[in-house]
Amino acid sequence: MIAGIRTRDLRKVYSTPPPRGAGGGFGMRRKSKQPAREVVALDGLSLDVEGGEIFGLLGPNGAGKSTTVGILTTRVRPTNGQAWIGDYDVWAQQVEVKRLIGVVAQRPNLDFSLTAREILLYHGAYFGLDSRARSARANQLLDRFKLSDRADQMVRGFSGGMMQRLSIARAMMHDPQALFLDEPSAGLDPQTRLLLWEIIREYNQSGKTILLTTHNMEEADALCQRLAIIDHGKNIALGTPAELKASVPGGFLLRVRFGSGSLELLDRLRMLDGVRELKSNTDDVVDIYADRGGPLVSEIANIAAASSAELSDVHISEPSLENLFLHHTGRSLRE
Amino acid sequence: MNWKTFLALLSRDAHVARRNIVQLLLQTFLQPMMFVFIFGRVMVSSGYMQPEYKSLLLPGIMAISMVFTGVWAVAMPLIAEFQFTHEIEDRLLAPIENHWLAIEKVCFGAAQAVVAGLAVIPAAWLLLRPVEIHLLSPLPFAGITLLVALLSACGGLALGCSVGQNQIGLMFSLVLTPMIFFGCAYYPWSALAKFPILQKAVLINPLVYASEGLRGTLVPQFPHLPMLTVLLALLIFDSLADPWVAPVSSKGCCVKLLVTICLLLVLMPATSSAQRKRHAPVSVTQIREAERRLAELGYWTGPIDGRLDDGTRAALIAVQKWEGREITGKLTNAELEAIRNATGPKPRESGYEHVEVDVDRQVLMLVKDDDSVKVLPVSTGNDKEFMDEGQTSVAYTPRGRFVVYDKTFGWEDGRIGSVYYANYISGGVAIHGYLSVPNQPASHGCIRIPMFAAREVSDLLPTGTIVLVYDKVSFVSGKAWAKDPRLKQAALANGALQ
Numbered sequence: 001m002i003a004g005i006r007t008r009d010l011r012k013v014y015s016t017p018p019p020r021g022a023g024g025g026f027g028m029r030r031k032s033k034q035p036a037r038e039v040v041a042l043d044g045l046s047l048d049v050e051g052g053e054i055f056g057l058l059g060p061n062g063a064g065k066s067t068t069v070g071i072l073t074t075r076v077r078p079t080n081g082q083a084w085i086g087d088y089d090v091w092a093q094q095v096e097v098k099r100l101i102g103v104v105a106q107r108p109n110l111d112f113s114l115t116a117r118e119i120l121l122y123h124g125a126y127f128g129l130d131s132r133a134r135s136a137r138a139n140q141l142l143d144r145f146k147l148s149d150r151a152d153q154m155v156r157g158f159s160g161g162m163m164q165r166l167s168i169a170r171a172m173m174h175d176p177q178a179l180f181l182d183e184p185s186a187g188l189d190p191q192t193r194l195l196l197w198e199i200i201r202e203y204n205q206s207g208k209t210i211l212l213t214t215h216n217m218e219e220a221d222a223l224c225q226r227l228a229i230i231d232h233g234k235n236i237a238l239g240t241p242a243e244l245k246a247s248v249p250g251g252f253l254l255r256v257r258f259g260s261g262s263l264e265l266l267d268r269l270r271m272l273d274g275v276r277e278l279k280s281n282t283d284d285v286v287d288i289y290a291d292r293g294g295p296l297v298s299e300i301a302n303i304a305a306a307s308s309a310e311l312s313d314v315h316i317s318e319p320s321l322e323n324l325f326l327h328h329t330g331r332s333l334r335e
Numbered sequence: 336m337n338w339k340t341f342l343a344l345l346s347r348d349a350h351v352a353r354r355n356i357v358q359l360l361l362q363t364f365l366q367p368m369m370f371v372f373i374f375g376r377v378m379v380s381s382g383y384m385q386p387e388y389k390s391l392l393l394p395g396i397m398a399i400s401m402v403f404t405g406v407w408a409v410a411m412p413l414i415a416e417f418q419f420t421h422e423i424e425d426r427l428l429a430p431i432e433n434h435w436l437a438i439e440k441v442c443f444g445a446a447q448a449v450v451a452g453l454a455v456i457p458a459a460w461l462l463l464r465p466v467e468i469h470l471l472s473p474l475p476f477a478g479i480t481l482l483v484a485l486l487s488a489c490g491g492l493a494l495g496c497s498v499g500q501n502q503i504g505l506m507f508s509l510v511l512t513p514m515i516f517f518g519c520a521y522y523p524w525s526a527l528a529k530f531p532i533l534q535k536a537v538l539i540n541p542l543v544y545a546s547e548g549l550r551g552t553l554v555p556q557f558p559h560l561p562m563l564t565v566l567l568a569l570l571i572f573d574s575l576a577d578p579w580v581a582p583v584s585s586k587g588c589c590v591k592l593l594v595t596i597c598l599l600l601v602l603m604p605a606t607s608s609a610q611r612k613r614h615a616p617v618s619v620t621q622i623r624e625a626e627r628r629l630a631e632l633g634y635w636t637g638p639i640d641g642r643l644d645d646g647t648r649a650a651l652i653a654v655q656k657w658e659g660r661e662i663t664g665k666l667t668n669a670e671l672e673a674i675r676n677a678t679g680p681k682p683r684e685s686g687y688e689h690v691e692v693d694v695d696r697q698v699l700m701l702v703k704d705d706d707s708v709k710v711l712p713v714s715t716g717n718d719k720e721f722m723d724e725g726q727t728s729v730a731y732t733p734r735g736r737f738v739v740y741d742k743t744f745g746w747e748d749g750r751i752g753s754v755y756y757a758n759y760i761s762g763g764v765a766i767h768g769y770l771s772v773p774n775q776p777a778s779h780g781c782i783r784i785p786m787f788a789a790r791e792v793s794d795l796l797p798t799g800t801i802v803l804v805y806d807k808v809s810f811v812s813g814k815a816w817a818k819d820p821r822l823k824q825a826a827l828a829n830g831a832l833q
Contacts, residue, residue, distance in 0.1 A: 075427065095337070099430040109421035113351040119425075122350075125343035126429035170425065 002051030002207055003086035003100050003177040005072060010081035012042040012067050012233070041067040043233035044081070049211055049226075051086075051177075054204050056224030057213040058321065060329075064233040065213035066106055069182045072211070073103045085178055099127070102176035106183045106213075108163040110155045116166055117142065117151040120173050127174035141169040144199060160187040168196065172203065179203065181212040185219055197223055217321040229325055236328045244324050249276035249289040252316065253323040256286045256300060259310030268303050272296065279330065284312075289327065293318065340431040341439055347426075348443045363404050363451045367396045368458060374521070375463045387620070389463045391557050393456070394549035395520030398483065400455045402518075402542050405448035405487025406494060406511070409440050413495025414503060437492060444488030445481070452480055467619060468553050475562060476552035482569045483545040489573065490541065518542030523550065525558040544568040556618035556641075617666050622647065625671050629654060632679040633700075633708040635788055645787045652712040652774060653680075656696050662774040680710050683810060687817035689801040690766070692782055694732060697774065699766070699784060701795055711788055714772045716780040723779075730779040734809040736816065737761050738827050739800045742793060752779075755786060756793035760802045766792065799827055 015038055042064045049055040057065045070076030072083050074094045083090040085097045111119050117138055124134035142148045145165040155163060164187055171179060181200070185193045200223060204210050214220050220227055221241045229237040229244070237244055245251070258265070269288060270278045274296060277289040290296055293316045304311040317323055352359060375392055378384040416423035426436055460466060470476060498506045517537045519527075524547055527534035537543050548565035550557055617625075619641035626639040629650040637646020648664045655662045657680045660673070682691050682702045691700045694715050701709040716732035737760035747754050755768035766782045768789020777783070782804075784792055801813040801823065816823040 073428065075424070095430050095432060098428055101428070103424075103428055105421065105424060107421055109424040111347075111422050111425055112420055113354065113422075114347075118350070122343060122347045123425060123429075125346070126340050126426065126431075128337070128339040128343075128430075 003209055004051040005047065005049035005055070005083075005085055005178060005209060005211055007045055007047045007068070007072070007083040008081055010042045010045040010068065010071060010083060011079045012040075012064070012071065012076065013079045014039045014041055041233055042071075042078070042081075045230065045233060045235055047228060047235065049209060051209050052204070052207050053225045054200065054210045054212070054223055056220040056227040057211065057230060058215065058217075058220050058227055058325065059213075059230040060215060060325075063231045065230065066182055067233075068230070069103075069105075069180050069211070069213060073101055073180055074098060075103075099174075100177045102171035102174065102179045104164075104167045104171045104179075104181045104184055106186070108160070108167055110158075110163055110166060110170070112154070112156050115152050115154055116147055116158070119155065119166065119170055123170050123173045129174065137173060137175075141172060145169045146195070161189060161192055164188055165192065165196070168199070176208070178209040178211065181210065183214060184212055185214070185216060193219075220321060227321070229321075229328060231325075231329045237324065241321065244321065248324045248327050250274070250291040251323070252290050252293040252296075252318065253326065254288040254290060254293070254296060254300070255313075255315040255317075256288060256311065257313035258284050258286070258304060259312050265303065265307045265309050268307065269300065272299055272303070277327075279327075287326065287330075289323075337431045337435075340429050341435055344426060344429065344431075344436065344439045345443060348439070352443075352447065359447075362407065363400060364455070364458060366403075367400045367455055368462065371396055371459045371462050375459070387467075387557075387618075390467045390554045391523065391550070392521065393459050393463065393466055393468065394553045395518075395522075395546045396459055397452050397455045397553075398542060398545040398549050399515055399518070399520045401448040401452035401480070401483050402487040402490075402514070402545055403511070404451035405444045405484055406491040408447040409444035409488050409491030410495035410498070410506075411503075413440065413492070414498055414500060417496070418500045440495075441485065441488040441492055444491050445484040448484035448487050449480060452484065467556065469555060469619065470553060471555060472552060476549075479545075479548040479552055479565065479569075482566070482573075483548065486541055486545070486569055486572055514540055514542050519546045523547070523558050524560055538568075541569070541572045544572070556620070556622075617668065617671065621668075621671055622666060625666055625674055626650070628674050628677075632674075632677055633710055634680075635709045635711045637787060645785060649712055649772075649785045649788070650710075653698050653710045656698050656712055656774070657710065659696075664774075680708060682706075682708055683805070684803065684812060684814060687801070687814070689803060689813055689817070690796065692732075692766075692802065692804045694734065694776075694804060694806040697776065699782065701792070711784050711792070712772060712774070713766075714769075714775070714777045714783040716778050717776040721779055728779075732776075732778070732780050732782060732804060733761050733764060734804050734806060734811075735761075736811045736813045736826075737802045737804065738816070738823055739766075739796050739798050739802060740827050742796075742798060744793065754781070756789040757781075758793060758796045758800075760804075766796070766802070768792075799823060 045064065045068060047068075057068060059065050067076055071078045072085065072090060074090055074097055077091060085100050088096045088100070090097050111122070114122065120138035120141060121134050124137060129137065142151045145168065147162065147166060147169065150158070150162065155166060158166065164184070168181070168184060171181075184200070185196055188196060197219070200210060200212075212223065224241060226238070226240055227244055228235050237247070239247070266278060266280060266286065269275065269286065274292040275288055275290045279287040288296070288300070297314055297316070300314070301311055371392065374384065375389045379386055379389060413423070427433060429436075460468070494506060494510070517533075518540050519537065520542060524534070524537070524543060527537065544560070544565045547560040548562070548569070551559040551562050551565065622643055623639060623641035626636045626641070626647055630636045630639060632654070634650035634653050635646065636650040637644060643666065647666070651666060651670070652662055652664045654674060654677060655664070658673070658677060663670075680698070680700060682700045684691070685702060685706045686704065688704045689702050691702060692713060692715070693700070697713055697715065699711045699713045716730040719730050720727050721730055739758045739760055741759040743754070743757045745756065747757055754765060757765040757767035759765040764780050764782070766784060768786045769778075769783040770786060771777070772783045772785050801816055803811065803813050805811070816826065
């Protein structure tokens with residue numbers, strides 16, 4: 001069975017600040033007399049992830065990525081809307097859903113009372129694997145994630161990267177149909193990241209659905225077959241990485257900072273050859289989307305000089321998802 | 336519900352507990368054992384505490400260990416796993432409803448509490464020796480132990496879900512420490528009588544019921560709350576803990592169900608034992624004192640063992656009959672005082688071996704030739720008419736002097752009921768054991784004695800024993816027969832002829 005992932009108009013409003021990493025489906029219920037400050041984490045998000053694809057959720061911190069993953073993995077209760085894994089309603093049919101999914105949370109949540117191998121073995125046991133299948137699969141995964149030599153040590157002493165690898169191995173332990181990876185490559189060195197990508201692609205090739213969140217452009221570009229860019233709990237762009245990149249006017253982005261600007265200056269910049277679009281967020285910063293990069297700089301400098309505007313900074317970026325995000329939101333992913 | 340997953344969760348917890356066994360043992364035993372040593376050994380052997388205190392202390396120590404272990408075992412991992420490490424997530428993602436995880440935690444915590452509670456008994460016993468434990472009713476004891484364990488684990492769950500990481504220290508000084516000191520673990524609840532407000536206030540503390548319940552089942556000789564109160568309170572506390580469980584699991588009622596089943600299991604035997612307990616408002620030491628004094632005075636008490644058995648009760652009835660007080664058969668502090676000041680029963684005749692039956696007082700006295708007596712309560716004929724083989728007879732016990740002329744052994748079936756070890760003195764009239772010996776005349780003419788003494792009485796009454804039956808207006812001396820055995824022989828022959 002190939003399990004797709006769908007959401008319809010998901011809304012999540014936290015009355016308390018959202019838990020970090022949006023993990024932990026339940027905590028204490030505080031009843032305070034004052035109405036708590038409400039935080040809208042998701043604002044009518046609809047997604048449709050096909051079975052068997054690698055789908056990326058891209059967005060800055062606080063965009064609602066982890067909350068989306070939290071809802072899809074039964075750990076967060078949506079305020080409104082519905083989510084399905086395969087044919088199962090996530091909130092109403094939790095046990096069936098849990099059987100289908102494997103989850104790597106943003107923060108390492110390994111069982112610190114156990115060794116690496118035991119973590120995998122007990123995880124297998126929770127999913128009803130018999131002991132022979134358990135130990136065979138555990139060995140295979142430990143080997144694949146290059147953890148065999150530390151397999152029988154307590155995970156308390158593991159480095160962040162090792163914990164991350166083990167978390168991913170654990171999520172794959174019961175061979176889930178849908179794998180959720182919340183910032184999987186955070187804290188991994190480039191070499192390990194490549195290994196992880198390889199493993200993810202391999203897992204996908206066996207027909208499994210993978211949903212990953214990231215704010216790493218390179219990763220989304222390299223791995224994902226389709227992407228959704230979300231911000232403030234809303235889906236603002238959807239498509240293949242290539243489609244999305246093509247949707248950015250020109251491709252090059254020049255971020256220019258002036259000591260002082262004027263409308264006239266902007267009009268003159270817009271007239272330059274190759275400039276597709278021009279956005280001015282604040283008084284002194286102007287984003288210029290163009291199909292040329294470097295060669296434009298000298299022309300911009302000339303115009304600035306002619307308008308007696310002091311040019312203080314120019315930043316050129318090549319066509320990328322970063323630009324795309326910036327184009328849609330006016331904010332950088334790394335902000 | 337998925338048993339495979341549930342068992343895997345349990346085995347994970349068991350595995351972790353095994354790994355941390357030394358730590359666990361220290362956590363469970365160190366504090367209670369130190370307390371037992373100081374208060375049970377040091378204070379007692381130096382004379383600051385009475386030795387009885389040791390027996391009083393033991394159930395309290397057990398209650399503390401159980402509550403502490405149960406709360407600790409559930410709350411501490413939860414606090415860390417929920418808030419700090421998020422470790423719990425891998426189990427929340429196991430294919431099982433979340434409330435089963437809560438139930439699993441409670442089960443495991445309760446199991447740990449039971450083990451701790453049961454292990455403390457021998458450990459403390461070794462340190463305290465000798466302590467007077469009377470496990471008279473093992474079933475209610477098991478029930479109370481289970482309830483306390485379940486309750487402490489539920490409490491641990493409530494604390495674990497509500498206490499923040501940075502409030503653990505506060506939890507100890509604000510919740511657990513007062514709970515232990517005002518938990519009636521080191522003293523019985525009744526000891527707070529001088530502080531009436533405090534005495535009422537501590538009733539909100541679940542540990543009070545744990546201590547008092549265990550005290551009631553382990554050392555019933557000490558004052559304790561009635562068992563029913565304890566059970567009811569534990570049930571109420573459970574339903575209070577339930578809303579705490581609710582945020583964790585939408586179906587927190589499962590825990591409630593578990594507790595209710597457990598409660599039903601113990602309620603029946605516990606209630607019966609509670610009733611039994613009501614007859615024992617005095618301590619073993621006091622019972623033993625009463626038995627010793629009664630035996631000294633000449634009442635038949637059975638073994639002097641500190642138990643309110645049939646013998647003790649018969650002796651209590653006999654002394655009340657002799658002294659003309661209200662016949663209750665119960666030992667109260669007032670009764671004990673009366674027994675202390677009592678003088679022994681006096682037979683009408685002395686100097687030879689015989690039996691006297693005082694119909695007015697409804698007692699029987701076995702008099703030895705050294706003038707020592709043994710007194711038993713009896714029930715004689717009630718003077719009413721009854722039908723026997725179509726003839727109307729009067730249930731009358733003849734007064735006068737008689738000799739035992741015939742004996743039967745064990746049960747003998749008669750026309751108007753079965754008799755046990757009968758000693759016939761006149762016609763169908765016998766001194767015999769009977770299942771019911773009311774405080775007032777009730778027989779068809781025979782002299783009923785309590786079952787427990789019947790066989791021994793039969794041994795003490797060989798054929799030819801002189802029996803004097805009298806009331807305040809009729810008394811015939813047996814001295815003549817005692818002096819001249821020929822007369823007695825003649826009387827014996829007469830009796831045999833009938």
